[in-house]
Amino acid sequence: MLPAPGNATRPAEQHDRAETPREVLAAYHAHQGRTGRGNSAFTGAAKAFLRRWPYVQDWAAEPLRVQLSASTATRPFLTFLLVTGRLRPSWEYLVHRKFSSLWRDLPGTVIGQDVQEFITAARAVGYSERVASAMASQVMARVLFATGKRLDQVTHDDFDALAAAGQARQEATGRTWKHYRACATATRTVLFHHGVLPAPPAPWEQRWPFARRLGGVPEPMHSILVRYLDRKSVTCKMTTVSSLATRLAHFGTFVTTLEADLTPAGLDRVTHIEPWLVALTRTENTRSGGLLSVPEQARRILAVANFFTDITEWDWPEAPLRKLLYASDNPRLPQPLPRFLPPAADQALTQALADSPNRLAADALLLQRACGLRIGELVDLELDAVIDVPGAGSWLKVPLGKLDTERMVPIDTETLTLVDRISTTRSPGRPLPHPRTGRPADFLFTAHGHRLSQSRLRAELDRAAGAAGLGHITPHQLRHTYATALVNAGVSLQALMVILGHVSAEMSLRYARLFDSTVRAEYERALSLAKSRLGPLPTPDHATDEPDxxxxxxxxxxxxxxxxxxxxxxxxxxxxxxxxxxxxxxxxxxxxxxxxxxxxxxxxxxxxxxxxxxxxxxxxxxxxxxxxxxxxxxxxxxxxxxxxxx
Structure with missing residues (x-):
C-alpha cells in the first residue's frame, strides 16, 4: 500500500495499515457532524463507493470517465477523502474537477491548516482576502491533494506537473488553462516569499526561440539568420536581438519568396534588394494596423545592412559578394521635438495621479516625472537608491538602463517624501533575482511579491490621463516634461546631459531647441521694432475746458x-x-x-x-x-x- 500522506488526519496507529470501510465511514460520519452536511443520500453514496472500492486509493486507478461520473451525492464523500488525505487522485482528475464546497470541508483538517497558512502568506505580499482564497482553492489545494505533502514540502516540480495536466486538458477539450496558469505563477511567488520555494517562478510568457521566430524563412537562409542572431546575443542585449529577429525575419521571408534557396551570397541589388526597399514602404504594422513608420523602415534597413557588414567582417562563406545597401537607401527621418506636456496638462495629470486609488503605480509615475527617468530605469530602482550626501542634499542613484550608464539625480524634500511613501506601500518579501545580473536585489517597486511591470504602469497612466481629460500619454512624455522644465529654468547643457543620462550633446540639444533664449531675444527685438511702426499715438477721446x-x-x-x-x-x-x-x-x-x-x-x-x-x-x-x-x-x-x- 501507499504510505500515509503527510496531510492525513487519521490516528497515528492507523498510518501503517489500510483503513477498513467501516473506519472510513465512521470518520465520514464524524466529518458530516462537524460540517452539518450529513443526510441519508450522502451516507448511501459513501457505502456504495466503499463496497466497490474498499481500499479507496484503488479508485484513483480508474479511467477518468469513471472518476468524473460520480454522482452529486458521491462527490461530497470524494471531497472528504481528499481533504483528510485518504485519497490521492491523478493530476488529470484534479484539473477536470471543480470544488465548489471545498471551504465547508477544510476546517479541522491538516490540509485546511496548510491552506490557511498559504492565505496568510498571500495576504502578507498584498493580495486581498478574496484573491488569496481563490489562489488557495484553485491551485494550492489541488497541489496538496495530488502530492499528499505538507505546505513546506511542495516543490516547483509539483507545479510543473499541475501545469502539464492543465495544458493537456486544454488540448483535449479546448477549455483554456490561461487563468489557472497565471494563478499558479502567483501561487509560486507567494511560496517563494514564504520561504517554501528556493527561487521565484520564471514568467509564464517566454520569448520564442529564434528558430521559431524565423519559422517562415526557408532553408538555407533560415539557419544563417538563426546563427547570426545567436552570435549577436553574445554582445547585445536580448531586447536588441529580439528586435533584430523581427526585422530580419521580414527581410528573409520577402527575399526567399522571390527565390527560395537564396543565401546572402546570392543576393542581387536589382533583383532582391530594391524590391524589398519598395515593399518596406507598403508593409503593414502588425500592432497599429497602419503602415510601417519611416523610422521603423530606417531601422529595418540598418538591421539588414549591419547583418551584411557583420558576416562579411567575420569571413562567413555566405557573406554577400558585393555591397548591397548604401547610405542613400535610408529614408530621410523626421526631426520631431520632444513631446512634453504643457503646464496645464502636467498639473492635471499630476493631480489625477495624486488622487489615484492605485497608489504604488501612481507614485511610480510621479517619481518618474519628478526625476526624468526612463520607464526601464524606474522599475529597476532598488530600495537603497536614495543617497544622502552631507552638505549636498539627497540624490537618487539611477541604475544601468538603456545606454548602460548609471547616474545620480538630485532630488528635493518633496521627492524624498514620495520615495519614503513608496517604501511603505510596496509589498515586502525576499530579494528577487535581478534580470540583468541574476543577483538578489530588493527592488523599490514590488507588488504581490513580484516586480511592478511596465504594462501596469502604462495602464495606470492611461487611467489617470483619462481621469484628467487628456488624450493618450506615454511614460516617456513624463521624461520629456521634466527635461523641458529644466531647460525653461535655464539649466546648462552639461548639467542636462548628466541629469538625463545622455552620452552625447546632440541628445540633449533636442530640448535646447524647444525654448532657445537667443531665438526669443531676437523675436522680442523684432516685435518691438514692428510695434514701433504701428502709427501715431492715439489722441484723447474727450474734450476738456482746462487750459493746456x-x-x-x-x-x-x-x-x-x-x-x-x-x-x-x-x-x-x-x-x-x-x-x-x-x-x-x-x-x-x-x-x-x-x-x-x-x-x-x-x-x-x-x-x-x-x-x-x-x-x-x-x-x-x-x-x-x-x-x-x-x-x-x-x-x-x-x-x-x-x-x-x-
Missing part, C-alpha cells in the same frame, strides 16, 4: 512712463516697454542730494500715472508705477544722506 489739457502727456490714453529727464508714451497695442524705469531699479544706480527735486517730481508724476492706470483698469500698469514710487522713495532717502562727489 490737450498737451498734458499724463492724461493721454497711452501707456506712460515718467523719466527723470522726460517721459515715454507707447500705444496700448505696443504693450509695456521691457526697459521702462530700468535704471531706477538697477542696483548700480546712485544719486545725490542735488537730484532730490528731480526725483520728487518724477515720483509725483508716477503717482498721477498710477491713478490714471487704475481709472483705466490697467492693474499691471498700476503695480508697475507703485513699484517705481517705492524705489524712488528709497533713492530720495539715500540721497539725503549722500554728499555730492568732490
Amino acid at each position: 489739457q490737450d498737451h498734458d502727456w499724463r492724461t493721454t490714453p497711452t501707456i506712460k512712463t515718467a523719466l527723470a529727464g522726460g517721459y515715454c508714451l507707447r500705444a496700448p497695442a505696443q504693450g509695456p516697454c521691457a526697459y521702462a524705469n530700468l535704471c531706477e531699479h538697477c542696483p548700480a544706480y546712485r544719486t545725490t542730494i542735488e537730484h532730490i527735486p528731480v526725483l520728487t517730481a518724477q515720483r509725483d508724476d508716477a503717482a498721477a500715472l498710477a491713478q490714471d492706470a487704475t481709472d483705466r483698469g490697467w492693474d499691471a500698469e498700476t503695480e508697475r508705477h507703485l513699484r517705481l514710487i517705492s524705489r524712488l522713495n528709497t533713492h530720495i532717502e539715500q540721497a539725503a544722506t549722500r554728499r555730492t562727489p568732490a
Whole structure:
C-alpha cells in the first residue's frame, strides 16, 4: 500500500495499515457532524463507493470517465477523502474537477491548516482576502491533494506537473488553462516569499526561440539568420536581438519568396534588394494596423545592412559578394521635438495621479516625472537608491538602463517624501533575482511579491490621463516634461546631459531647441521694432475746458512712463516697454542730494500715472508705477544722506 500522506488526519496507529470501510465511514460520519452536511443520500453514496472500492486509493486507478461520473451525492464523500488525505487522485482528475464546497470541508483538517497558512502568506505580499482564497482553492489545494505533502514540502516540480495536466486538458477539450496558469505563477511567488520555494517562478510568457521566430524563412537562409542572431546575443542585449529577429525575419521571408534557396551570397541589388526597399514602404504594422513608420523602415534597413557588414567582417562563406545597401537607401527621418506636456496638462495629470486609488503605480509615475527617468530605469530602482550626501542634499542613484550608464539625480524634500511613501506601500518579501545580473536585489517597486511591470504602469497612466481629460500619454512624455522644465529654468547643457543620462550633446540639444533664449531675444527685438511702426499715438477721446489739457502727456490714453529727464508714451497695442524705469531699479544706480527735486517730481508724476492706470483698469500698469514710487522713495532717502562727489 501507499504510505500515509503527510496531510492525513487519521490516528497515528492507523498510518501503517489500510483503513477498513467501516473506519472510513465512521470518520465520514464524524466529518458530516462537524460540517452539518450529513443526510441519508450522502451516507448511501459513501457505502456504495466503499463496497466497490474498499481500499479507496484503488479508485484513483480508474479511467477518468469513471472518476468524473460520480454522482452529486458521491462527490461530497470524494471531497472528504481528499481533504483528510485518504485519497490521492491523478493530476488529470484534479484539473477536470471543480470544488465548489471545498471551504465547508477544510476546517479541522491538516490540509485546511496548510491552506490557511498559504492565505496568510498571500495576504502578507498584498493580495486581498478574496484573491488569496481563490489562489488557495484553485491551485494550492489541488497541489496538496495530488502530492499528499505538507505546505513546506511542495516543490516547483509539483507545479510543473499541475501545469502539464492543465495544458493537456486544454488540448483535449479546448477549455483554456490561461487563468489557472497565471494563478499558479502567483501561487509560486507567494511560496517563494514564504520561504517554501528556493527561487521565484520564471514568467509564464517566454520569448520564442529564434528558430521559431524565423519559422517562415526557408532553408538555407533560415539557419544563417538563426546563427547570426545567436552570435549577436553574445554582445547585445536580448531586447536588441529580439528586435533584430523581427526585422530580419521580414527581410528573409520577402527575399526567399522571390527565390527560395537564396543565401546572402546570392543576393542581387536589382533583383532582391530594391524590391524589398519598395515593399518596406507598403508593409503593414502588425500592432497599429497602419503602415510601417519611416523610422521603423530606417531601422529595418540598418538591421539588414549591419547583418551584411557583420558576416562579411567575420569571413562567413555566405557573406554577400558585393555591397548591397548604401547610405542613400535610408529614408530621410523626421526631426520631431520632444513631446512634453504643457503646464496645464502636467498639473492635471499630476493631480489625477495624486488622487489615484492605485497608489504604488501612481507614485511610480510621479517619481518618474519628478526625476526624468526612463520607464526601464524606474522599475529597476532598488530600495537603497536614495543617497544622502552631507552638505549636498539627497540624490537618487539611477541604475544601468538603456545606454548602460548609471547616474545620480538630485532630488528635493518633496521627492524624498514620495520615495519614503513608496517604501511603505510596496509589498515586502525576499530579494528577487535581478534580470540583468541574476543577483538578489530588493527592488523599490514590488507588488504581490513580484516586480511592478511596465504594462501596469502604462495602464495606470492611461487611467489617470483619462481621469484628467487628456488624450493618450506615454511614460516617456513624463521624461520629456521634466527635461523641458529644466531647460525653461535655464539649466546648462552639461548639467542636462548628466541629469538625463545622455552620452552625447546632440541628445540633449533636442530640448535646447524647444525654448532657445537667443531665438526669443531676437523675436522680442523684432516685435518691438514692428510695434514701433504701428502709427501715431492715439489722441484723447474727450474734450476738456482746462487750459493746456490737450498737451498734458499724463492724461493721454497711452501707456506712460515718467523719466527723470522726460517721459515715454507707447500705444496700448505696443504693450509695456521691457526697459521702462530700468535704471531706477538697477542696483548700480546712485544719486545725490542735488537730484532730490528731480526725483520728487518724477515720483509725483508716477503717482498721477498710477491713478490714471487704475481709472483705466490697467492693474499691471498700476503695480508697475507703485513699484517705481517705492524705489524712488528709497533713492530720495539715500540721497539725503549722500554728499555730492568732490
